[in-house]
Amino acid sequence: MVSPIEQPDKDSSDVSFDTLDTASLVSVESSPSSSSSCHRVSQWPSKFFIPSFSFDVEIRLRKGNEQYEKEQTTLNVPRDMKMEILDKLVELMYSFKAYPTDKEFESVARELVSKHPCLSEPGPDKGWQAWKMSLKHKMGNYRQKLCSAGCFEVTVNQKKKKGVKKPKHAEINFLPDHPPGINEEVLECERRAMVDELKKKNFNMNLLNEKMDITFSMRRQEIVQQQPLVSLVKEKWPGLFLQHQVYGEFKRITGIDLYKTFQFALETYANGLIRMFRTKGGDEIGTLLERLDQQVTKSKELDTQGVKIMMIEMVRDEEDSGTLDSMAVVIEDTVVVEGLPDYPTAFCVLFGLIYALNMEYPKEWKYTFETIQKVFLNLGEQCSARTLSLKNKLLQVLKL
Structure with a gap:
């Protein structure tokens, strides 16, 4: 039914792009508020906001920054002050993500030293490297405390249960606890x-x-x-x-509005994708579109036997393939959603269900879905070599 996609190089890149930052849907001036189910409501902000600390710590920081501006001398931070700063930052980080990446730890450390230069330490990294390491250590201790308190989100990873893994596709609520007081x-x-x-x-x-x-x-x-x-x-x-x-x-x-963000990305990238497809350098997008096209089956009846994942286009008349009745999504031999109006909507629903059902990306669609996740929706940082190549070419075309 589906022909495998040729495997690309296994190299990945740490390169990140700020283009189409549709993932940052909330203000970075505050941490996510709790909904009725107390789950997180936003992705990690594009710029981490350093909160205010206790009154006495803020006074020390203000005077320290003034002294640094005059004489370039750093502040000798006492242990109690350092612990308060780390505690406050780690709690705020956890409100966005239980397992921050190395880059995210670095971003917090950089922002801290940028806001309070008196906290910088000597070295080629402009004084934030030591804070980064302290934040990592503090976050590990914080998760251990939550584990001891019975926080399910971190406890489950301590048990090393088969099949239970940490977030892989930029989920912010991978395995949330029940709302307080509800069993x-x-x-x-x-x-x-x-x-x-x-x-x-x-x-x-x-x-x-x-x-x-x-x-x-x-x-x-x-x-x-x-x-x-x-x-x-x-x-x-x-x-x-x-x-x-x-x-x-x-x-x-x-934390992402899937439909609006997906449609916005389509409008943003459509012309670039078409132009790439028409050029000699459009091999990646050609393969992408070819694989997507192979997953659409036209039929008058829903025959789902042996289907792992597919979109089915229902037509009123086989001789008139342009007359679309509706689209259906099939997963594991089961028609899970039907009556969808068009192909983009069907694909959007299929992508959403992969997250809702905690499915791995099928091998045949691995790079297709990675492109949607990391290029269209801007969810996650590192890209495979193939997806990164496509993204770079697409951004280059759009600048022309």
């Missing part, structure tokens, strides 16, 4: 009420949104830990497979 029994009652509501011809959309939000942690833990068949997930969580709830779940997991 499994309460969440199960909410789930059943949601299923009953969906049986109604005109169900209450606001009620559905509310119950999908509050049961997010329960649903996420089941999917990540138990890895059930998609058919079983659909039976237990039918609301998850409604088009608008696919987008809602993606936002709970990543």
Whole structure:
């Protein structure tokens, strides 16, 4: 059904781009606020905001910065002051991400020394390297404390359970804890009420949104830990497979408005993609479009036997392939969503379901989905050699 994509070089790059920073959807002036389910609501900010510290620490920093400006002398930071600074920063970092990357630790250290130059230390790195190492150590201690307190997000990684992994696709809520004061029994009652509501011809959309939000942690833990068949997930969580709830779940997991961001990226990159495809240097985009095209099957009936992942285009008349009836998404032999209006919408829903169902990118689609994730949605930093090549060429074309 699907021909494999040729494997590129295994090299990856640390190069990051600021173009189309659609992931930064909230102000960096404050940490994410808690929703009704107490899960994170935003990605790591493009520029980390250094918070204010206690009154006495701020006085020391202000006087230290004034002294540094006059004489270029750094502040001798006492242990209690350093611990407060690290504690405050680590708590804020954790509000965005449980496992920051090396670059993210570096960004916080750089911003700290930039705001308070009196904290810099001698060396070629302009004084932030020591703070970076201290932040890493402090974050490790902080996670250990959370683990001892029973925080599920970090406890599960201590147990080294098979199949449970840290976030790989820039998820900010990979495995959240249940809302405070709410246990499994309460969440199960909410789930059943949601299923009953969906049986109604005109169900209450606001009620559905509310119950999908509050049961997010329960649903996420089941999917990540138990890895059930998609058919079983659909039976237990039918609301998850409604088009608008696919987008809602993606936002709970990543903090990103999938549909709007995807459509914006299409509008931004469309002309560049077409121009690349028409040039000799468009091999990568040619392969990408070819693989996408191979995943669309035209049919009058939904035959899903043996299908791992596919989009099916339903047509009214086989002789008139231009007459589109609707699109459907199939995963693991199961039609999970149907009645979608067009191909971009179907692909967007499929991508969202990969996150919602905690699926690995299929080998045949690995670089296609990586392109959508890291180029279109700007989720994640490092790119494979092939995706980075495509991104560089696309950005070059768009500058012409």
